[in-house]
Amino acid sequence: xxxxxxxxxxxxxxxxxxxxxxxxxxxxxxxxxxxxxxxxxxxxxxxxxxxxxxxxxxxxxxxxxxxxxxxxxxxxxxxxxxxxxxxxxxxxxxxxxxxxxxxxxxxxxxxxxxxxxxxxxxxxxxxxxxxxxxxxxxxxxxxxxxxxxxxxxxxxxxxxxxxxxxxxxxxxxxxxxxxxxxxxxxxxxxxxxxxxxxxxxxxxxxxxxxxxxxxxxxxxxxxxxxxxxxxxxxxxxxxxxxxxxxxxxxxxxxxxxxxxxxxxxxxxxxxxxxxxxxxxxxxxxxxxxxxxxxxxxxxxxxxxxxxxxxxxxxxxxxxxxxxxxxxxxxxxxxxxxxxxxxxxxxxxxxxxxxxxxxxxxxxx
Amino acid sequence: xxxxxxxxxxxxxxxxxxxxxxxxxxxxxxxxxxxxxxxxxxxxxxxxxxxxxxxxxxxxxxxxxxxxxxxxxxxxxxxxxxxxxxxxxxxxxxxxxxxxxxxxxxxxxxxxxxxxxxxxxxxxxxxxxxxxxxxxxxxxxxxxxxxxxxxxxxxxxxxxxxxxxxxxxxxxxxxxxxxxxxxxxxxxxxxxxxxxxxxxxxxxxxxxxxxxxxxxxxxxxxxxxxxxxxxxxxxxxxxxxxxxxxxxx
Numbered sequence: 001x002x003x004x005x006x007x008x009x010x011x012x013x014x015x016x017x018x019x020x021x022x023x024x025x026x027x028x029x030x031x032x033x034x035x036x037x038x039x040x041x042x043x044x045x046x047x048x049x050x051x052x053x054x055x056x057x058x059x060x061x062x063x064x065x066x067x068x069x070x071x072x073x074x075x076x077x078x079x080x081x082x083x084x085x086x087x088x089x090x091x092x093x094x095x096x097x098x099x100x101x102x103x104x105x106x107x108x109x110x111x112x113x114x115x116x117x118x119x120x121x122x123x124x125x126x127x128x129x130x131x132x133x134x135x136x137x138x139x140x141x142x143x144x145x146x147x148x149x150x151x152x153x154x155x156x157x158x159x160x161x162x163x164x165x166x167x168x169x170x171x172x173x174x175x176x177x178x179x180x181x182x183x184x185x186x187x188x189x190x191x192x193x194x195x196x197x198x199x200x201x202x203x204x205x206x207x208x209x210x211x212x213x214x215x216x217x218x219x220x221x222x223x224x225x226x227x228x229x230x231x232x233x234x235x236x237x238x239x240x241x242x243x244x245x246x247x248x249x250x251x252x253x254x255x256x257x258x259x260x261x262x263x264x265x266x267x268x269x270x271x272x273x274x275x276x277x278x279x280x281x282x283x284x285x286x287x288x289x290x291x292x293x294x295x296x297x298x299x300x301x302x303x304x305x306x307x308x309x310x311x312x313x314x315x316x317x318x319x320x321x322x323x324x325x326x327x328x329x330x331x332x333x334x335x336x337x338x339x340x341x342x343x344x345x346x347x348x349x350x351x352x353x354x355x356x357x358x359x360x361x362x363x364x
Numbered sequence: 365x366x367x368x369x370x371x372x373x374x375x376x377x378x379x380x381x382x383x384x385x386x387x388x389x390x391x392x393x394x395x396x397x398x399x400x401x402x403x404x405x406x407x408x409x410x411x412x413x414x415x416x417x418x419x420x421x422x423x424x425x426x427x428x429x430x431x432x433x434x435x436x437x438x439x440x441x442x443x444x445x446x447x448x449x450x451x452x453x454x455x456x457x458x459x460x461x462x463x464x465x466x467x468x469x470x471x472x473x474x475x476x477x478x479x480x481x482x483x484x485x486x487x488x489x490x491x492x493x494x495x496x497x498x499x500x501x502x503x504x505x506x507x508x509x510x511x512x513x514x515x516x517x518x519x520x521x522x523x524x525x526x527x528x529x530x531x532x533x534x535x536x537x538x539x540x541x542x543x544x545x546x547x548x549x550x551x552x553x554x555x556x557x558x559x560x561x562x563x564x565x566x567x568x569x570x571x572x573x574x575x576x577x578x579x580x581x582x583x584x585x586x587x588x589x590x591x592x593x594x595x596x597x598x599x600x601x602x603x604x605x606x607x608x609x610x611x612x613x
Contacts, residue, residue, distance in 0.1 A: 006467055010453060010460075017455025017496075090451035095512070098416045099468040100440040243437055246420035 003101065007092075007109035014089055015117075040125040044132035059216050061133055062141060067189055067212040070152040073122060074186045074208060077156025078163065082179035085164015086110050090250045097245040104240035111157055118153045141215075148211050151225075155207065158232045161239065168244040368393055368427070369520050369551035370415065375424035377410055384410045388424070389577045390570040392520070392551040397542055399562040399569035400555040401602060407575040408555040409448060412524050415553075416445045428520055441470055444518035448525040448555075450509035454498035458489055458508050461497060462515060469516035483511040487537060502529040510538055514545075521545055523554040527561055539565050563598040573606045 001009070047061075080087075087110055088097070096106060126149050127142060134141035159182070167175040189208050192200075203209055204221075207228055213221045298304075370392035377385040385407045392398040402408050413419040415426055417433060417440065426432070431439040453461060462480045471479055484490050487507040492500055500508065506529040514521065521542065527535050542552045542565065556562055562569065563583065570580040579589055583601075587594055590604040 003467070006464065010456060010464055013455050013460075014453045017498075089453070091453040093418065094445070094447045094451060095465060096468060097418060098440060098443075098445045100437055100470065101468060243417070245417055 003105050004109045004112065007096065007101075007106065008112050011087075011089065011092070011109070011113050012116075014091070015113075037125055037128060041128045041132065044129045048132055048135070062130065062145070063212050063216055064193070065129060065133070066145065066148065066215045067193065067208055069122075069126060069149065070208045070211045071186060071190050073118070073149070073152045073156050074159065075183060076118075077158075077160040078179055078183045078186055081160035081163025081166075082176055082183075084167075084249045085160040085162070086244075086248055087114065088248045088250055093248065093250050097248060102240075103242060103244060106245075107161055107236075107240050111161065114157045114160075115153060118157070119150065122149060122153060144217065145215050148215055152208075152211060155228070155232070158236055162232065162235050164248070165239040165242065165244045168242060168247040369396075369429055370398075370522075370553055371425065371427040372411065372415065373425040375411060375414060375426065376422045377407075377414060377419060378422055384575055385414075385421075385424075386575040387577065388570075388572055388575070390553075390580055392553050393568075394549040394551055395546045396567045397546055397552040397554065397565050399566040400553060400572065401559065401562065401569055402555075402572040403606065404557075406572045408572065409524055410575075411572070412445075412522055412553070412555060416440075416443065416522060441516075442519045444513040444516065444521045446509055446513040446521075446523045446526050449528065450505070452497045452505060452509060455496055457494050457496055458500065458504075459484070459493040461508065462489075462512060465512035466515045471516055479515060479517075483515050486541070487511040487534065503531050503534065506530050507534050507537075510534075510541075514541055518545070519548075519550045521550070521552045521554075523552065523556075525556050526554060527556060527558055535561070559599045559602055560597070569598075571602060571605050579605055 086107065092106075123146060127146065130141050130145045131138040163175065163179050163182070166178060169175075170178065185206075186208070189203055189206050189212075192203065204213075205224055207225060210221050210224050368391045370390070372388055372390045375385050375388040376383065388407060388411050390398065390400065390411075400408050400411065410419065414421045414424075415428065415433060417437060421434065426434060428439040429442050431442075433439055453464070456464065459480070462484060463476065466476050466480050481490075484493065487510060489504070489508055489511060492504055492508075497505060497508070506526075510526060510530075513523070523542075526538055530538060542554070545552055546567075554562070554566070566583065568580070568582045569586060571578050571586070579586060581589075583598060584594055586598070586601050586605070587596060590601050592601055592604070
């Protein structure tokens with residue numbers, strides 16, 4: 001096995017390790033994933049049946065869906081880039097980065113890992129939306145759309161890695177400023193769309209807009225992506241020659257549920273309430289573990305972070321139907337989109353509750 | 365110094381404007397086990413992280429086997445590193461992890477399997493070979509981490525609190541390995557709070573306090589700096605030096 005293959009397989013074993021622990025955990029992960037896909041499918045069917053698509057035609061809706069999706073994927077890359085960009089698990093920091101593994105090897109292994117993970121989360125639901133909304137032209141749209149979404153994934157990983165390595169070149173604060181600038185630039189097309197104002201002609205050179213236009217068959221515009229890719233690749237090659245290891249920080253499994261450092265300060269004001277809940281040690285081991293973690297997520301703030309994340313997603317998705325120009329039937333669309341995120345709350349919380357597995361380890 | 369395996373000269377490192385290191389100096393010579401001593405927060409782990417390339421020093425010279433660690437990473441093939449409370453990949457088996465560590469350190473082919481088998485035997489890990497790491501006890505995990513740090517026969521071994529969780533038998537094995545490395549003209553730099561362990565195995569030591577080296581030398585040199593007899597325990601020497609009751613050199 002090559003070194004890249006070795007690093008990727010170890011990363012996957014570690015990443016999916018908890019899932020492997022029991023058939024129940026595999027089943028629960030699969031059920032959450034399938035539930036998510038079915039909600040996406042149901043939402044698309046509602047949009048289709050309610051005639052929203054027929055109002056503006058599938059082309060416009062699919063272009064707008066592509067714009068939103070590509071922008072979101074790029075924004076995720078920029079956001080992760082500002083958080084570090086390169087996903088290094090704690091064992092990698094101490095064992096891989098202290099070995100003589102070349103930076104390019106480590107970067108490429110993470111590139112493969114991120115490409116697989118992002119594709120798993122982005123491509124199947126996108127295929128469902130595309131297929132349902134564009135039926136009976138679904139094959140044509142799938143052939144056009146999926147390579148475009150995959151391109152956005154590649155783009156976002158390159159961008160995330162480069163932003164992560166930029167901390168080595170520019171220092172933390174300047175890298176963060178650069179990240180914010182790119183994030184604002186990433187959201188520009190959506191901003192124009194949301195405000196309903198006429199976009200500047202220069203916006204035609206925006207990567208999201210280029211990808212959006214290519215979904216409706218204007219492949220010629222893809223040439224405009226070449227300078228972006230060329231610049232990213234040159235920067236990537238330069239980054240891969242740098243010893244950026246000292247600026248790599250470990251990725252937290254709790255991801256979105258990890259309370260930001262400043263947030264914990266505000267959570268302290270809730271302490272009189274959270275202290276009202278105490279752990280009653282009577283009862284069985286499993287229920288004790290639940291109470292223990294419920295108390296923990298309340299006192300350290302992850303529960304409140306989860307609620308904020310859900311609120312943000314709900315607001316963002318209430319705005320989405322308007323962004324997509326489907327004002328004819330916004331209530332149903334909003335309701336379907338919000339319902340998409342309802343299963344996410346337990347999923348997000350469960351990320352943080354992974355230590356519930358301790359109960360299994362102790363045989364309770 | 366000519367022939368030194370590890371040289372740290374005038375090492376400074378700050379985090380968010382606060383100095384964690386303010387001038388650390390130490391030298392590890394071939395055939396020497398060198399202790400790095402200090403109170404909690406003195407800067408021992410930060411010094412070791414700078415040496416293994418996990419932190420970028422603000423200033424100072426760091427050389428391992430004559431290689432400047434801030435410009436050339438080839439020295440990493442020559443070192444073994446055991447971090448404090450090592451974060452191991454919980455969902456690999458003990459065997460998978462040893463093979464992984466060996467591959468990272470450029471071992472391959474039949475020598476890889478043979479060497480992994482050797483260190484597993486040495487640290488009594490074979491009966492845990494097929495278990496996932498999260499199933500292992502703290503002591504076995506520490507033995508596994510120690511085995512991974514020496515699987516490639518490093519010339520320089522850098523250990524951060526290596527005796528945490530090790531039972532007496534495993535501690536003896538660890539010390540034997542450290543001595544085997546120095547017998548082959550390698551060097552060991554070990555940071556620990558356990559002064560009695562250090563006293564029995566170290567040839568020399570550096571004491572750092574508040575991010576700064578206050579003394580470095582053989583154990584007898586440290587004793588004479590505090591006007592203590594050779595029979596006095598290192599603990600007394602250490603307490604005197606960090607409380608400023610010794611002659612600092």
